[in-house]
Amino acid sequence: MQKDRSLFILTLPVMLGYIPLGMTFGILFNELGIHPFYAILASVIIFAGAGQFLLVALLSAKAGVIEVAISSFLLNLRHFFYTISLMESLKKFGWKKHYIIFGLTDETFAMLKTSSKEDENLFFKIALLNHLYWIIGTVLGLYGGKMIDIDYSGIEFSLTALFVVLSLNLYIHQKQKEPFVIGLAIGVAALVFFPPSQMLVMALTLCVVVMVAQMQLKRKYE
Amino acid sequence: MSDMHALLTIVAAAFATYITRILPYWLFRKKKPGATFLYLEKNIPAAIMVVLIFYSLKDVQWAHTYGIAELLSIALALTLYLKSKSVLLAIVLSTLLYMMLT
Numbered sequence: 648m649q650k651d652r653s654l655f656i657l658t659l660p661v662m663l664g665y666i667p668l669g670m671t672f673g674i675l676f677n678e679l680g681i682h683p684f685y686a687i688l689a690s691v692i693i694f695a696g697a698g699q700f701l702l703v704a705l706l707s708a709k710a711g712v713i714e715v716a717i718s719s720f721l722l723n724l725r726h727f728f729y730t731i732s733l734m735e736s737l738k739k740f741g742w743k744k745h746y747i748i749f750g751l752t753d754e755t756f757a758m759l760k761t762s763s764k765e766d767e768n769l770f771f772k773i774a775l776l777n778h779l780y781w782i783i784g785t786v787l788g789l790y791g792g793k794m795i796d797i798d799y800s801g802i803e804f805s806l807t808a809l810f811v812v813l814s815l816n817l818y819i820h821q822k823q824k825e826p827f828v829i830g831l832a833i834g835v836a837a838l839v840f841f842p843p844s845q846m847l848v849m850a851l852t853l854c855v856v857v858m859v860a861q862m863q864l865k866r867k868y869e
Numbered sequence: 870m871s872d873m874h875a876l877l878t879i880v881a882a883a884f885a886t887y888i889t890r891i892l893p894y895w896l897f898r899k900k901k902p903g904a905t906f907l908y909l910e911k912n913i914p915a916a917i918m919v920v921l922i923f924y925s926l927k928d929v930q931w932a933h934t935y936g937i938a939e940l941l942s943i944a945l946a947l948t949l950y951l952k953s954k955s956v957l958l959a960i961v962l963s964t965l966l967y968m969m970l971t
Contacts, residue, residue: 663957664956664957667957667961668957668960671960671964681872681875682872682875685872685875685876685879688876688879689879689882689883692879692880692883693879693882693883693886694886695882695886697918697921698882698886699882701921702878702879702882704924704925705878706875706878710878712874712877712878712881713881715878715881715882715885716881716882716884716885717885719881719882719885719886720885720886720888720889721913721914721917722914722917722918722921723885723886723889723890724889724913724914724917725911725914726886726889726890727889727890727892727893728893728907728911729890730890730891730892730893730894731893731897731902731907734893734894734897734898737894738898748890748891748894749887749890749891751890798968799968800968800971801964801967801968801970801971802964802968804939804942804963804964804967804968805960805961805964806925807922807925807926807939807942807943808942808943808946808959808960808963808964808967809956809960810918810919810921810922810925811922811943811946811947811959811963812946812947812950812956812959812960813918813956814915814918814919814922815947815950815951816950816956817914817915817918818915821911821912821915823911823912823915825912826912826913826915826916826919827915827916827919829916830915830916830917830918830919830920831919833916833920834919834920834922834923834924835923837920837923837924838923838926838927843927843928846924846927847920847924850920850923850924851917851920854913854916854917854920855913857916858909858912858913858916859909862908862909
């Protein structure tokens with residue numbers, strides 16, 4: 648029991664983030680007019696903050712399934728690095744590693760990376776608790792949002808705010824600044840020139856192409 | 870929006886998200902990733918994240934409103950995050966501002 652209490656305290660910061668953010672997702676999802684069950688399903692099987700916010704935007708735009716898959720994949724690519732970063736520990740674990748890998752969100756990764764012990768059960772419990780906070784937040788947002796009848800219009804700005812803050816966060820912590828300039832240039836160009844319905848796929852594709860080209864050029868001249 | 874479409878969309882997103890987390894485990898269980906690969910997957914997300922800011926603004930009527938509400942709220946989000954380092958605070962307050970302005 649003592650152990651469980653300290654686990655709760657350990658994951659408290661994540662809970663304080665995931666419950667409100669999950670609620671925002673739930674409230675956002677309500678605006679779509681789709682049955683709340685799907686929001687809960689999303690939080691259970693996707694378990695990604697920015698990814699699920701993007702999902703709401705894509706559902707609202709009636710995006711195709713392929714576009715959703717590609718966009719989600721590219722957006723969450725940074726999680727690639729999380730798994731690689733924990734590879735040494737993961738290789739030693741048993742079946743629980745699959746759930747741990749599934750639950751590698753930004754916050755879970757940060758928590759595991761700064762953990763003093765490399766314990767499979769501890770990691771598993773942390774991932775599980777974070778997942779539960781996220782699901783609870785979603786449910787609270789879905790039903791609490793419906794009960795408190797205020798005008799939620801404009802709340803979809805939280806999506807923009809999330810991307811802005813995450814970009815800034817990445818910018819501060821990353822040494823290579825070129826990707827941000829590339830993203831900025833392509834973003835502005837896409838907003839101005841691309842048709843809104845195709846904008847995302849075109850912009851993301853262009854990003855990949857430009858970054859690969861840029862990387863090849865860098866390799867050539869270094 | 871049919872329920873089936875919503876279901877397919879969510880499953881597709883779940884699958885794509887999970888792939889980003891499990892793929893490195895499959896690919897690099899036996900060997901280490903090369904430097905160029907690491908460079909790519911480390912840097913593409915940053916570009917994507919910035920592009921997504923603009924994507925989220927695609928329905929703004931720039932000609933009518935000049936995007937003032939959006940720009941002010943984005944400025945607030947940036948300032949709040951820089952000052953407080955809290956993702957949540959920045960998002961909540963800037964969204965509230967935006968809701969008040971519109």
